[in-house]
Amino acid sequence: MSAPPADPPTWSGRSVPRAEDPAIIRGWGSYVADIAARDRGVMYARFVRSTIASGRIISVTVPPDVVAFTASDLVGVQPIRAVLHRPDFVDVATPILAEDVVRFVGDPIVLVLARTEAEAEDAAERVTVELEPLPAVLSADEALADGAPLVHDSVPADHPNAPNTVVDGRIATPGAEEAFRRADHVVAVRVSSGRQSAMPLEARAAHAAYDRGTGRSTLHATLQMPHVTRTGIADCLGIAEDDLRVVSPDVGGGFGAKMALAREDVALVWASRHLRRDLAWIETREENFLAAWHSREQVYDVEGAFTAEGELLALRGDLICDVGAYCCYPVTWAVEPLMALAELPGPYKVSEYDVRSRAITTNKCPIAPYRGVSRPMQVLAMERLLDVAAEEIGIDRVSIRDINLVSEFPHRAPTGLVLDLASHRETLATAAQLADLDDFEARRAAAREEGRYLGIGFSCFAERTGYGTPAFAARSRPFGADGTKKSLITPGFERVVLTMDPSGGVTLRIGASPHGQGLKTTLAQVVCDELGLDPSQVRVIASDTDATPYGWGSFASRAMVIAGGASMLAAQDLADRLRTLAADRLGGLPGDVELSGGHARLRGGDATVPIAVLARDTYHSSHLIPDKGEPALESVGLYDPSGTFANACHLAEVEVDPLTGNVTINRFLVAEDAGRLINPAIVDGQIHGGVVQGIANALFEELVYDDRGVLVTTSLMDFLPPTILEVPDIEVAHVYTISPASVTGAKGVGEGGTIGAPAAIANAISDALRPFGVGVFHLPATPHRIRTAIREGRDLQLNRHSSVTEVTA
Template sequence: MGARTDPMNDQHTGPSTPPAPADPDRTATGAEPDGPVVRGDPPVSEESTSRDRGPRFDGARGRWVGASVPRREDPRLLAGRGRFVDDIQLPRMLHAGFVRSTPAHARITSVDLKATREIDGVVAAYDAADLDLGDIVALLDRPTEEFSPTAMPILAKDKVRFVGEPVALVVGRDPYCVEDAIEAAVVTYEAHDAIVSEDTALAAGAALVHEEAPGNVLLDVSMFDTPGVDDAFDAAASDGCVVEVLTRTGRQNALPLETRGVVAAWDDHDEQLLVQTCSQVPHQVRTVLARSLRIPERMVRVTVPDMGGGFGQKCVVGREEIAVAAAARRLDRPVKWIEDRREALTAGFLAREQRYRSRAAFDAQGRITALDVDVVCDMGAYSCYPFTAGIEPLMASAEMPSVYRVPAYRVRGRAIATNKAPTAPYRGVSRPQYVMAIERLMERAARELGLDPVEIRRRNVITEFPYTGINGVTYDPGTYRESLDLAEQTLREEGWYELRERAAAEGRYLGIGYCCFSERTGYGSEAFAKRKMQVVPGFDISEIRMDTTGSVVVTSGTMNHGQSHETTLAQIVADRLGLDIDKVKLRQGDTERIVYGWGTFASRSATIGGSAVSIAAARLGEVLCDIAAHLLQTRPDQVRLDGRGGVVQVDDPSRRISFEDIADVAYLRAHLLPKDVEPTLSATASFDVPGDGTFSNATHAVVVETDPGTGQVRILRYACVEDCGVVIHPKVVDGQCRGGIAQGIAGALFEEITYADNGEPSAASFIDYLVPTATEIPDITVSHLETPCAFTENGAKGAGEGGTIGAPAAVLNAINDALRHTGVELDTTPVHPQTVLAALDGAPERDTPRPPQKASSPA
């Protein structure tokens, strides 16, 4: 039980050899710096340095952070040892399914479950009256003329509002008898007119989706009507240009590989309901579940096993999970529900259906002088919890100016209710849409003024930081101009401009498109509070504990669903403590173990969660140093974390002590501790991004070829130049970029759910919902610039959503460039082949000469 080595002995080595330090003068792709590569430790305040950063840590930056170490998750997942919700099998477990609405808009006149209950193997069947659960209500602190709160019942009560809405819950011995029992249910309806479009929703005298939402408007907010908007448009009409675009984006499904699911069981011993589910926000699920069942939160424990993707769809609270948990408590038996793909496509949370009517004024030099936008977001039948139906129009309104200097701005944002499945956040949340709108304005103005599309961006992009925009948002330093220049340089040096001209001479339709954008990441409490949410996300909490072997377990309120948190957060901790990464274990997704957490969404894990674990690790390091100084009989300011595998030492290399030996004293020989040090090696920290948060940025450059005979669009080249601050794990970041771009391409060219006039969704399987395969996604190159963030502990900015944000605009711009000689311009996504053919059929001329363009002048 004694110490394994003499505390005064220097015979200690780490369990494995760390990777070579990342070269601070090389980009994350391994290339030598060329131009605007920013390196070095992130700037921090003097207070932060002395209190949190652990001044006694002697490890160089890049020992673990910046290295593409093997992912900790891979051995388990690749060997098939991952544990997902559907893998969970419990004794006496039952299975659940839902009777779902067939009409899109109707009053329920009766629910007859008699035949359902008589099916062999059925244990129970419940309608809304049987379960008697509270509603889910998401609120904004806004006046009634701006926001109309609406309730989402766990099971539909008097009315159904979209095809697929859950009306009754069936529980049986196996999924097969449950399916039979669902077919036996008899629900009668009194049908109403279905509201399936913006025009029908806002028409005078339209049927109401919710009586509480007059005119089918859930949110109507006018913002930033700054002085000078009308004057700028008047001036541009006489000396410059005024351009207007009407952009629309199709309704999409986030399409995580693992659909939603839950296993719920009541534990008599702990008097607690254990809910295992695939959620990005387990603490929010616990809160809503406890309130719906009217029990204290201590009686609910939510855990998340491995999760096969979320993309935002799982960062809201679903009603099916609540109903299943209620049934498990009532039956005192475990109950499982797994969403099938048809349910996921038709009745799961959807996203993206938006319309932007945008006008911009430009002076004769191509500088934007005013922006006037009207935004309408079709949010479907209900507000999601906790973000509400305001999430998309509020995001768009607040951030529409994007990376450009806009001196005058006016915007109106509306969320409307329709008889469609409700909307939840989906990777990017309105940014792919508003970025597409403003990027189309840039393209249109470039054409009107005879400017090169890159040059007009160059004249308008923000270059001085920090920059406070007309929207009141302060943008921290980034590489907006540099990423644009490097993206253009890449395509020019590869010869794509010459190939485009040769292709035109051969009668081929080749086009080049760009998109320059920023991504606000790591929204803190201050940023979310500006939306006037009643439930305000933001902070994260981390706890770290060291055991007698010198290993640590660290908790985080973030939630991994494919982002490699087990690896990247361990890298941060290992660097802070000078510890081998193999000695760091991450725990997430358990409301009993995690004090509180907001989960993972909005690219917050590295920025907020990573900062919390970093501070907690630094505080543990302080405790280790205090104990080591006492054992080494020196002052605390004379020792430091060595950074070579878990050692504290003084300047004399012969005087050092391992973490194991410190832990041995702390737990097993506590009488040797200093009098003011408790016998424990643990620390807790919270972190919240101040102010407006931090902004990653990128430029996407795309080359496409469009076939005028078939309308098919083929992507020939895709280049991404991005800046997400300090890159913790280059391959993980590249994977995030490429995955996001694939989803952005999907929205640009393939995926869309439409509705018939009666509210019937068009896509109930992958036969109708077109998902791109590896054949349709091109090779994607990712180049990294690096501007360390001043607000986060590790210098990182978020990297989770940028790929999705930039792809639709870049692809659409490239398509329009390919069609430049036809007179056709497309402003709606997805661009299906039939869309291209219809546009070409209606084009006035196919040989319209391309307008002259002033030469681009990259810096």
């Protein structure tokens, strides 16, 4: 570990104000709805959706004056198909519009068009859809039961998976059973989480334009993966990718929910090309809750084998992920169960491992990645397991973590993951020291005398970040059973193009897609460290398939690591070219040339030349170029790493009112190691935002279905995000580990706040409620659930055999 310089001589390490902010703050940004509003000839779309969880479409009646399309009109349009070549993976296609059956409330059936949004809404209400209800499965337990209705009856009868199981992964080491036999303590926990919504401030939206002159379409949409979206839509419509331009303008929040290909976007582009006119779709908040991607409805049964001293010898588990009705493109419905399977041990040393992880389909809205994906649940399982074990064994909660945290690197987990250089024990020690546990115990005792209940909770985690094609390829097999090579989507690499123009200005074109995380600012800082320029001289172009190299967008805490690495490599290449040009001009060797302050100078002398002059001469006096190279200043950077692990320890201090069940977070502390901080202010902002979403997961947000499979939380009156009144000041302490696994030294930080916060809060509530014999094992821990648990003297956990989540939560 190394401490950062107090006043770094480089741009990296400085809290440079975000270049993206002024336009957004002043209202000069351009969102999809703004683009649609400026299009005078646009027609607006509205979708008629299923009102039942499972049923057969009997008829669709459209008034003669309404412009509408059903699945029968989409002749030749292919369904969305996301494939992972594993024997346990079930391939199920997603129709653009529901054809013969509907599989969840919100399933799109009819696309309706009108001149205004209001007229489109009215027209949609005049369309009549007759549905015949069919049996539905509304929980993973129901879906796995003998004789359960099939969500997809197209699954082959001889498939080895159980009914409605679409992924069934297993890792078992040879010594797992023996480790449990010789353990002094076997501790078991069951943890679960209600469904969530990413709930971006800007719901989904799309504007599809058709150019009659060229036959090309342009889709402006609120996306995280423009190039991948273009590929998916082109495949569905059977058109060349060059016939479709995809642009993601300003985006009001992504959080993973905008990385998956939307059926609505495919339908809109098709209808625009079919009618040869511009169309727009602006999703309502109700639609977003109803039919946009949900996340993290999971149940984990986990057992740990411990020695008498608290050493964790082995893990055993059964992990169930409810993935809803359809598969998300491109990462598939395997993303949650396979991440959980591979990363469950987190930062802890585990020698033996025996875990099964399954994706189960139900008649509910499909699941897609949301900030952290399965890791908030993985961390909840491990951290509750360690707290319960500490109490049973009779050691303190800090010690049991310290004993088991990885401290020698690289560390290979039994799942095959390799943890690179990190600071797991150091972040725990930092958090414990800043918490001042002795002072807390004194305050807790004083509070008890007043009838108040305080608790403190820890959670430690490793956040896998910046992983490229090696990691994604490991999830799938490249060859089929017949030995033929299969075509599949394997995300990973990032490619950038860096160009200096004749005036010395720099343009960086990236495949990654910023959506509010300050990526343009941080990439400019990285580039300027190599070129000796000011970040204001760098223009970053992103999120436009006509203007940028093919890239995989922004997700999985990868943009700074991978796009940053590619940008650094491109800048280093361009800097070498500038040094060669300057050395010829100044009469020295390229290795003796420094680039700083917009000038090239020879070390130890006064001779300098402006970089802008070198640029001008390269383009306008190419006959003078010493190496007779190309008369342009352009370089390409390609980076495709295996990944690097950020890590942190979160600490929450809470007060629980046993009469009302209300939880107040008095303090929240993050001891974080994200490697080299390119822009500390942006890093802190990412941590703060993530922690708030983690608090939401722990205490507030839940999507609730009734016993008919109808979503009852379809507005912000029912789905409750935390406000500033419920969020404490968030303290951040940085520990710095520079890992060779990242070319920039930076580690991803986008998801860490969300990953660690729920477990820290659950442990803190459990600590506060220890006098009542109550522990928290299900999230969100709502006041109703806490009151009920205290009254009944039982742990707060999901009734796994109930198909209905508590509406009163």
